Amino acid sequence: MLCQNNFVSPSLNLLLRKEMLRWLPETVKTPFGVDVDVLTWAVDVDDSHADDDPLPELDGAEDHLGSVMWNSNSVVLDHLTGTVFENRSAKGLGIIELGAGVGVLGIALAAGGANVLITDLKELVPLMALNIHRNRKGRLANGGSVVAATWKWGERIPPAASKLFGSQSSAVHYVLLCDALYGNPRDWPQLIQTLNSIVDQFGSQIRVVNFCEQRVESVEDAFMALIQKDDERWVASKTSEIQESSSLGMTVRVTTLQRNNEARKSQQKKRAREE
Numbered sequence: 190m191l192c193q194n195n196f197v198s199p200s201l202n203l204l205l206r207k208e209m210l211r212w213l214p215e216t217v218k219t220p221f222g223v224d225v226d227v228l229t230w231a232v233d234v235d236d237s238h239a240d241d242d243p244l245p246e247l248d249g250a251e252d253h254l255g256s257v258m259w260n261s262n263s264v265v266l267d268h269l270t271g272t273v274f275e276n277r278s279a280k281g282l283g284i285i286e287l288g289a290g291v292g293v294l295g296i297a298l299a300a301g302g303a304n305v306l307i308t309d310l311k312e313l314v315p316l317m318a319l320n321i322h323r324n325r326k327g328r329l330a331n332g333g334s335v336v337a338a339t340w341k342w343g344e345r346i347p348p349a350a351s352k353l354f355g356s357q358s359s360a361v362h363y364v365l366l367c368d369a370l371y372g373n374p375r376d377w378p379q380l381i382q383t384l385n386s387i388v389d390q391f392g393s394q395i396r397v398v399n400f401c402e403q404r405v406e407s408v409e410d411a412f413m414a415l416i417q418k419d420d421e422r423w424v425a426s427k428t429s430e431i432q433e434s435s436s437l438g439m440t441v442r443v444t445t446l447q448r449n450n451e452a453r454k455s456q457q458k459k460r461a462r463e464e
């Protein structure tokens with residue numbers, strides 16, 4: 190079961206945090222025949238983990254949104270393999286995940302054979318590293334690899350990216366964002382800068398796949414408007430919605446973006462025709 194405390198109001202959250210929030214293990218099923226087991230900051234409903242080790246190395250992560258495993262992760266994996274990867278396995282794919290939080294998505298894809306760089310703010314890197322370590326056996330099963338690195342959007346590409354993907358311009362196939370646009374619109378210009386720097390370094394074949402659980406309002410429309418205002422070569426090549434069938438009953442919108450050099454030429458032609 191996925192942790193739900195992202196729905197808890199801030200004041201109640203504060204109260205709960207003192208009393209009941211702990212680093213708890215969660216198991217996530219993957220389509221690759223390997224389960225992923227991660228620690229996430231969650232409500233200890235029956236207090237059964239009260240005597241667990243406190244894990245002081247994770248103290249810096251507790252106040253961060255990414256310490257909680259967000260709901261979309263539960264539906265994203267099946268959609269990625271079935272639809273985005275078109276039923277091809279994840280084997281050999283180069284993937285960068287931005288705002289990876291506990292790292293479950295990237296760790297699962299590595300278990301399927303992908304080479305994955307999971308990134309987030311520096312405070313979350315010890316949590317991602319610990320979760321990578323917890324899954325070291327499953328990860329080896331299909332020849333994948335996963336590395337955690339600090340990447341605050343707008344800052345330069347971390348050395349771990351060049352180490353993992355080399356300087357080959359076709360080594361990265363996907364950039365993934367899972368519920369990473371919530372609560373941070375002030376950081377979107379830096380995120381756009383980061384997406385541009387990834388495509389500049391690793392090539393325009395890269396697809397950016399954004400998963401957003403639909404809440405009060407759609408955040409990705411505003412993000413799309415901003416990225417296209419910044420550079421009209423960014424086009425949404427596909428948008429679809431996943432309806433989740435369990436008790437969570439959520440809808441996750443999936444938007445695939447690509448920075449397409451041809452898009453600029455065709456837009457220029459269209460404008461020329463209209464004038």
Ligand SMILES: C[S@@+](CC[C@H](N)C(=O)[O-])C[C@H]1O[C@@H](n2cnc3c(N)ncnc32)[C@H](O)[C@@H]1O
Pocket residue numbers: 253254255256257258259260261262287288289290291308309310313340341342366367368369370371373376379
């Ligand atoms: C809502 S959480 C989602 C976490 C994870 N993807 C998941 O689905 O469980 C958003 C994530 O984006 C990260 N994030 C937000 N602003 C960021 C920034 N400026 N630079 C890097 N990461 C950022 C947060 O630290 C957090 O881990």
